[in-house]
Amino acid sequence: MDYLLWLCSLVVPVVLAVEETLMDSRWATTELAWTTFPESGWEEVSGYDDSMSPIRTYQVCNVRQPNQNNWLRTDFIPRKGVLRVYVELKFSVRDCASIPNIPGSCKETFNLFYYESDGDTATDTSPQWRENPYVKVDTIAPDESFSLLEAGRINTKVRSFGPLSKAGFYLAFQDLGACMSLISVRVFFKKCSTTIANFAVFPETATGAEATSLVIAPGACVTNAMEVSVPLKLYCNGDGEWMVPVGSCTCMAGFEPSSDSTQCQACIPGTFKSKFGSASCVLCPANSRTSARGSSVCPCQNGFYRADSDPPESACTTIPSAPRNVISSVNETSLSLEWEEPDDTGGRSDLVYNVPCTRCDDNVDIAPRRLGLRQRKVVVRNLQAHTRYSFEVQAVNGVSGKNPTSPRYSTVNITTNQAAPSAVPTVHLMRSTADTLSLSWLPPEKPNGVILDYEIKYHERGQAMSHTVTSQHSSAKVEGLRAATPYVVQVRARTVAGYGRYSNPMDFSTSLDSDPQKSVQDQLPLIVGSASAGLVVIVALVVIAIVCLKKQRSSSELEYTEKLQQYISPGVKVYIDPFTYEDPNDAVHEFAKEIDISCVKIEEVIGAGEFGEVCRGRLKQAGRREMVVAIKTLKAGYTERQRRDFLAEASIMGQFDHPNVIRLEGVLTRSCPVLIITEFMENGALDSFLRLNDGRFTMTQLVGMLRGIAAGMKYLSDMNYVHRDLAARNILVNSNLVCKVSDFGLSRFLDDTSADPTYTSSLGGKIPIRWTAPEAIAFRKFTSASDVWSYGIVMWEVVSYGERPYWDMSNQDVMTAVEQDYRLPPPMDCPMVLHQLMLECWMKERNLRPKFSRIVNTLDKLLRNAASLKVVTSTYSGDLLRLGGTLPGHNRKSPESSQEIVRQQMSQTLPIRV
Template identity: 85%
Template sequence: MGTSPASCVYSVSLPAWILWVHKWATTELAWTTFPESGWEEVSGYDDSMSPIRTYQVCNVREPNQNNWLRTDFIPRRGVLRIYVELKFSVRDCASIPNIPGSCKETFNLFYYESDGDTATGSSPAWRESPYVKVDTVAPDESFSLLEAGRINTKVRSFGPLSKTGFYLAFQDLGACMSLISVRVFFKKCSTTIANFAVFPETATGAEATSLVIAPGACVPNAQEVSFPLKLYCNGDGEWMVPVGSCTCNPGFEPATTDTQCQACTPGSFKYKPGEGSCYPCPPNSRTSTRGANVCPCQSGFYRADSDSPDSACTSIPSAPQNVFSTVNETSISLEWEDPLDPGGRDDIIYNVVCKKCLSERSMCTRCDENVDMTPRRLGLTQKKVVVRNLQAHTRYSFEVQAVNGVSGKSPGVPRYATVNITTNQAAPSAIPTVHLMKSTSDSLSLSWLPPERPNGVILDYEIKYYERGQALSHTVTAQHSTARVEGLRSATPYVVQVRARTVAGYGRYSIPMDFSTSVHSDPQKSVQDQLPLIVGSASAGLVVIVALVVIAILFSPGVKVYIDPFTYEDPNEAVHEFAKEIDISCVKIEEVIGAGEFGEVCRGRLKQPGRREAVVAIKTLKAGYTERQRRDFLGEASIMGQFDHPNVIRLEGVLTRSCPVLIITEFMENGALDSFLRLNDGRFTVTQLVGMLRGIAAGMKYLSDMNYVHRDLAARNILVNSNLVCKVSDFGLSRFLDDSSADPTYTSSLGGKIPIRWTAPEAIAFRKFTSASDVWSYGIVMWEVVSYGERPYWDMSNQDVMTAVEQDYRLPPPMDCPMVLHQLMLDCWVKERNLRPKFCQIVGNLDKLLRNAASLKVVTSTYSGDLLRIGGTLPGHHRKSLDSSQSDIARQHVSQTLPIRV
């Protein structure tokens, strides 16, 4: 067993030897030969004088040679595809005199599978079946008699294999040759670590193009951030297209090679998972352990609950400075300045504690709840407060506390400044309310409660009254909290207010109260003082709003609006309204060029009266169609017939009265855009490619302006004529999401599949097909054009594509892609559909690029095949192979932008 880069080797070794130099024999290989006069085992030395054994054959002078050589049984070891390296030399037939014309310079390589070492000298039979032919092997160089043997090296592969092992067999049909060595090996993707996930050694698939999925596991001290973890191994033994991701745990940072997570050293920490490095402990904190995810605060310092672990530890603030007060009777205004030491924080707020002191020596107690502080008592952000409703001639003590986010963590009380204040004499507070005790025709008997804060001895009360609606008022005084107001008019409403007076003056009036005197008792008293009864009447006309609903499609000059033909009950009515009926005598079918959804597609000629003969494409409706198929077939013609634009496929007409039913369109010589680009890889200039994209965008702008949503815009549905003019095609198939499918795709009503990789996310998730979703698809078409028809997202599954797009991964720029083109692609792939450009903007941008060709010379540096995330790149499969130095550069670039997502 030997090894080589990206491969595992099982050697059935014939060590190197020199042709036609006789050396002493070593241990025989004893492979099986047929017949015995054919292949001969020979011993010798190689260039380093090591003994070797080889097989040679040279029966060129005898006709009808059929010499077989079979190796020993070779265990398969679970691999699916085998590679064989052959080293051999062949004699030039022209250098051998007097030989018949049957001399060969080639030999055949075969293999035979078996579940055990059961082969004998006669079984399996010495013929091509049951042996499986791999290839006829020819040398690059042969040699003559006078020359040293020229060694040829060839590598061939075969598979898939399914049994326990196999034999190799070599068939000579008349050559003069020597088989020097045979090396049997298989390719594998070696164990690798990508973005902190380990992927095991994985053998390649059965075919050279196969992708084998390898499951991954996070390295020690790492955790998954997205799953599943998997990596694809391609047929060349290279890893590509990572899916899922791991990242280092809190307390651990990436090692130098980004293949493991190492613990933070003492004095450093990392509080959240991710690829970031460990950081030194924040100020006023420390840790002496390894792998710390937080640094504890030192004594006297704290973190608030809302502080992140990477925040510095802080302390409580000192007391506010320079508190001063202003007294206004029983109101006080307090102001202060910031503490000298804020504790290292900027979230300081203030609390004001009010205490009432009855005497100089007595203890002060908390103020009553009726004491009002504006704007509030606690949580003040400004350094000012106004205190009202204090008692007159009373001493108060006010504590102004400074607190911050960690004050609640400190075991002590907040630090504060104190100010002692004695209030002045003050007028009494307002009378709470006034009550009516009795009402006569000329008097009102009133009562009220004393003020809550008299602020001294009440000398008397003043009652103010006036007729409602009048400005003139009258006052009377009372010694007690009751009074009778006399000399009033009967049956009249009055407004009454009361206020108290002390030596400090009058307090505030009570709120206005309405009371009415009663009706006069004299029956002959005129009722002229009674309030008149106002009776109002209004008449209004009935306003009738007539809504006229007109359902119509309005056409402004030069603008058409698309009409869905499937709204017609009769499909013939729609197709005859939008498509021209052509006589069968005008159409000549020449050859079948393909097959479509409904039948064959042909090339033919159309010769209509008064018009030149034209080459056309003819779609046929296959025999045995259902009425639904005929309706859908003609529906596509009804849609195309409404369009008239140089970048939209043109409908020539239909034949609905013939059998079969035909749709005739203009003929596009170069066929579908994707296959045309693949056949012409690298043959066009960037300007030519941009011209193609501009044509497609112009066609889509026209369709969008007509309110038509294509739903299936892809390079396969763009046709190209001989002048490289691109035209949008494939219209009219209604589609729905097949929820039951394990591989989600959009499915036409006739069973046609539409790949997920061209479809906008909102169309997949919510079936929201709009011009914005067509713009997303146009971005994919741009990528197909610049990559010359490469398959979007390569061999990734549809589910992996949807997952990647949802995680904001986008296709990278293809090789040699101008930066401005890839940026336009990314604009088309913005997740929020309303932020994507309109087709009119896309056309304008491409026109600017065509006028300013210099902007197309700035090429992106991202390698093709690397999935791109907004803000970074991902390494993976490359359309063009990279050597090891380029791969290293790519990895360095990725490590500086965004980690690999696995």
């Protein structure tokens, strides 16, 4: 969980990629002497590069001889442990059209190969001069060629290949009949340079085997820094740039960040820093000083102290002076002490007072207490009569224990007088009549002399006027009272020192009649009856409360049920747009489950999304088995709009439940960062997965993938929901090749109350041109029919194993071609029925496109009748893209010249309407 807590504050360093050269033919000062086959092919000559510096080059121009197969192989190139290398080629090619009287075998391209080896073992005949064992990198075509009347135009191409596993490799160039010059060859690899991020040093790191690889580089804290989040690592991407920092260091106590935030420098004398972190050093507090560098605390000056609980940032303080003007007042065996606060509190606010006493035994009571007084007054009771006592009134604060002379105090000496008797214990009622109360009591526990008499004070309950009588004994009869009236009675004793304290008030009542024996026992039946009646009332109240609570719950449940009926039509679940909520955050809590942060464990960063990083992790919830999940994070510094849009996708996913739609596990909206948890799809995005597995699946398997995507889209369409961004990149694949629709960032709800349900996007909204229907591009009108158009593009992507739709054509050229009714040709080995279904999805009139339900049924029939998938579309000689036509000689992996041919044929041929 340390990763989650520090992710919000981590900084990614901006460092340019570094290239390191393994071989550069421009460095050669003598002949290169590379191996050629046959001898009549490539020829080494002296030439000039684009800056007119002399270099050694190779050229070949056997265009008048058919069936050319000329090979050129470099010397052995050690790979130095790198996994992926880049080759920069500078070359010129003559335009075949400028060479008169040549056969049709003239080429304007050549092939680049490589061959791995654990040593420099190649000979003139080994390895054999053919594609296998050489590995083809690419067919290289020039951007510009030249004729006899023009100077040679130098082309520069960069290609990469990997992963490499052996000690080194050779490069080989195959000419099949071109007139060209290979001016220079540079072999290099990319790496991330040494950098410092979050006060951690990360070493120079070579890029990974693939352009999309992320290579982990471990880090170490800079000097005088400490780890606060581990492990320390950065990711080096395929472009040689650092990204996705994990873990962090920070400056230790006594050290502050340098101005460029790359080092931790010591605090100068007179300053300090008490805690680790990114804060700067500050001046020493009052009454402290330091002359050392790198101080984490400033020691106090003589006579000043810090309490144990004081932080190092607090000023040093001293002990208070003695309390002033202590006043004592003796009342027989009681004492009252009052005083004023000291002139000097020591600079602290935690001043308290102690009142210790000499010769006080355990019976002496000091109220409210002896130690730690906030108020400046105490009362001392239960002192012995005619006894001398000494009291100290001490002023102490938080540093008084640091000074051996502390505390400072004022002394009070007093002598007590004769004490009055203590209070009479509880008074008892012996008997009562209609006009008398017979009472008795015990003498005081401390009479403090001879009891002269007792005073009995009584009054009617609720009346202020009281009466008194005296008695020489510990009993008395109070007469002249009113019948059936409650009275409050108190008793106190008197000695020569005066009266003691009254007993606690007691309530007694006179009788209704003159029965002298009426007592508490006579009232027992009445008491029992009253208690029973009270119990019945309590039970009744409980029953009423339960009934009311049930009614309230029933009302709440009815209200909730009625609310659901607003969202659910009979037999159909309807999608609710979270943006229709007054507060879209309410939609998150209604449709998505809130997960406790303790249940989530992030293990690895696997990519980056629009709002932040995407990670793989584990989810362990009570009562469920631990599962691998994908975790989307909201990057630090987000705006409230970004947070709303980020969580809106969770509000959308939370409403879906289909095996071909990505499943939402829950959200974490109370953590930092905010997280969205979904099921984990092992094979990632469909387009990259297909490119990595080019040609490895049967056509039945590919159709099965398409069927799953169509089923997921049928489910969404049935919920009156439009996706708007359906593409292979937004389809995820699990380990069982199950495809699931994902990425609902552009999706919107369709209002099916209108005759033509559409979604009109806001002006300026991003639209994926190559996947979007013409009416959606032109008028921003999105429907399930526009999703069907996008599905047709996805079909083309799947059958072509992830090829880019419309290849290298610009977005403007794509829109122009589609508007003139040109359509993508069938991919290589595409069954005729599949391409026909694609063309139906691309009907210009959206009402003529098939529904997703019919697409699912069609694909089901194809899977049941696999023979229909064996009828492959033929190669058309007509226009490219028009009615499914294809480019003569078109190869799915060689689209470089397709854009120019499209332009030529569009200018020569009238479009045929679909």
